[in-house]
Amino acid sequence: MTLHNWYMIAAIGMIITAMLTPWFMTLPLARYGRHKLATARWEMPLPTRWAWMVMEAPASLVFALIFLLGDRSTAIVPLIFFLMWQLHYFDRAFLYPLRIRARPGQTESGAIVGSAILFNSWNAFLNAGVIGYSMIGQIYAISWLSDPRFWIGAVVFFSGLYINRKADHMLKALRAPGDSVYKIPRGWLYERITSPNYLGEIIQWTGWAIATWSLGGVAFAIFTAANLVPRAIQHHRWYHEQFPDYPKDRNIILPGVY
Numbered sequence: 577m578t579l580h581n582w583y584m585i586a587a588i589g590m591i592i593t594a595m596l597t598p599w600f601m602t603l604p605l606a607r608y609g610r611h612k613l614a615t616a617r618w619e620m621p622l623p624t625r626w627a628w629m630v631m632e633a634p635a636s637l638v639f640a641l642i643f644l645l646g647d648r649s650t651a652i653v654p655l656i657f658f659l660m661w662q663l664h665y666f667d668r669a670f671l672y673p674l675r676i677r678a679r680p681g682q683t684e685s686g687a688i689v690g691s692a693i694l695f696n697s698w699n700a701f702l703n704a705g706v707i708g709y710s711m712i713g714q715i716y717a718i719s720w721l722s723d724p725r726f727w728i729g730a731v732v733f734f735s736g737l738y739i740n741r742k743a744d745h746m747l748k749a750l751r752a753p754g755d756s757v758y759k760i761p762r763g764w765l766y767e768r769i770t771s772p773n774y775l776g777e778i779i780q781w782t783g784w785a786i787a788t789w790s791l792g793g794v795a796f797a798i799f800t801a802a803n804l805v806p807r808a809i810q811h812h813r814w815y816h817e818q819f820p821d822y823p824k825d826r827n828i829i830l831p832g833v834y
């Protein structure tokens with residue numbers, strides 16, 4: 577089998593997995609953060625900060641390894657894509673876990689961590705593969721920099737990154753270090769929707785799909801939406817259950833629409 581065939585199988589497999597993800601998200605096994613009530617010992621719980629680092633590290637490191645072994649790893653456009661990816665994933669793997677205000681004793685299950693490691697490695701193969709290997713079939717020559725798909729995708733990507741980071745930062749500011757409380761987020765996009773951080777993430781990977789114009793990018797953007805929209809719905813219901821004064825006019829994830 578050629579590398580291109582493996583790439584196609586990995587991309588189509590991710591799209592099929594995305595179709596099953598909303599169902600998977602309803603299982604107790606898939607719960608993390610506020611929706612996880614307790615972690616049994618057999619689940620091999622990890623402290624939340626470590627869990628985030630371990631599960632997100634492959635998205636940065638495996639991606640870097642696969643990319644650097646590719647024949648296109650010194651070309652300008654692939655390098656720009658590489659930096660865009662790492663701007664998000666180096667932060668998510670190694671800096672975001674230091675920023676979060678985990679609850680004292682908070683842990684996440686080994687099943688979540690294990691499945692995220694597998695997923696992030698698979699996704700690294702897809703997306704580092706497409707930008708780093710001409711055998712996969714997509715060559716980002718320097719002329720790609722003047723293609724509108726690149727610019728539109730880059731603007732969408734950075735808009736999503738900004739929304740995601742700002743929204744996550746606002747959540748962090750709700751809790752003092754060492755505290756366990758949840759508060760109703762107020763201000764900015766939180767006046768309109770429950771989960772601007774997830775909206776930003778979905779916009780970001782949609783931008784990546786446009787900028788790379790690749791099946792791997794499309795597969796990851798679909799998966800991100802399939803993963804985060806059900807979680808945004810869970811958060812929305814949770815806020816209404818926990819806070820009788822939760823704003824009734826706040827949408828779930830798309831301002832004014834849903």
Ligand code: NDP
Nearest residue numbers: 609610676677744747750751757758759773774777800803
């Ligand atoms: P959440 O919004 O569930 O939580 C983010 C952090 O903020 C957690 O530390 C959480 O604490 C805290 N927090 C959330 N709401 C409140 C509140 N009302 N009051 C006080 N603290 C609060 O996000 P996730 O943990 O699900 O995701 C984190 C990041 O990872 C996001 O940027 C998301 O987009 C991204 N992500 C991307 C995925 C993808 O498929 N590409 C998949 C999953 C996440 P606690 O843990 O105690 O609830």
